[in-house]
Amino acid sequence: MKNQTKEQLFRIITESSFALDEAIQFLDTHPGNQEALDYYHHYQDIYKKALKEYQECYGPINQKDVAQEDYWTWVTTPWPWEGEC
Amino acid sequence: MDNRQQMYGRYNRGYRQQRSRYPSQPSSVSPTRDYNKCDDYDMAVDKAIDKCVNNLPLAMAYVPMQKWENVCDAPSGLAMGSIFKDLVKPYYPVLQKRGDR
């Protein structure tokens, strides 16, 4: 996870979060499925690591994970609907 | 004393078919289509599906339980909108393709 750019980390967060969404819904209807559980834990690990590094370096994704202690960056970083354009 | 925990425990552990209190209904006999009119391949496929679906209890809808297979990684999954390749079913926008404007 080291030496990833902001965009690369954000992409990893978006992708692994989606994989988790899918695994979660499959597990809701197949709670005992071991392969699904393994997939979930695999991406949970990636997601948590990417999230930790992104939030420490670039700004918060979760309101309860704001890492910056000198300013409330929750309201200074862009909102998702602003887009890149 | 709330015994809901005990009930939920029973019903959430596994899927058990409860023993029937009702006499079995006689199965319906009339065929749904004239098989003489189908070609051989269609007949084989139809009969295979019939064997499964037509033996299920009536007056209910049934969706097959998906198996954990043909699962792709996160980047491909996000791009397709699904980590399950078997569920990817794109749409062909006829009006766009025809150039309706």
Add this chain to the structure above:
Amino acid sequence: MWEYQKKLQYPVNIKCPDANAAKIIITQLGGPDGELAASMRYISQRYAMPYRDVAGILTDIGTEELAHMEMVSTIVYQLTRGLSAQELIDSGLDVYFVDHTNGIWPQAASGAPFTSAYFQSKGDPITDLHEDMAAEQKARTTYDNILNLVSDPDVTDPIKFLRQREINHYQRFGEALRNVTERLNADNFYYINPSLTGGKIFDK
């Protein structure tokens, strides 16, 4: 309870505003088969659901639909920001602009405001899951129709993503229905409403 994450489930970056596309896509926000209706439907149904795994899928898909609501709102917002007066008048979006400017307000393409009348929460597991399966198909068809009317790849890309999610959700609700019927008496699934008996099928 809900927490918010400062990201979209799938990115939306639209370079060219388009009032005509916005006029129809808004229906997936506040319309009868849109994401807000879907979310409120599933989240409302989960309380009376006597089986925890089914309450789980209702909660999780209901939450994902809130994220989709955000995506559709973002699409409409990016399609309408920076429109000129002439573009608004020519497209007919002036009647929305006069009441909402560039704000997002949940309505159908017809202008009808969002209402709970768009969904049902019947309090019967079999009924509610059939409602949910139908809802996913209605949403899919609406996205199909949007794909017939819109061609900009910046727009069709997130729309295709959202459409695919409906198919996956249909499969999950179908599986949840199977999980419910597995717990019921196969000779008569309708003998008792298990939400009235805490999931038990024999009322004692």
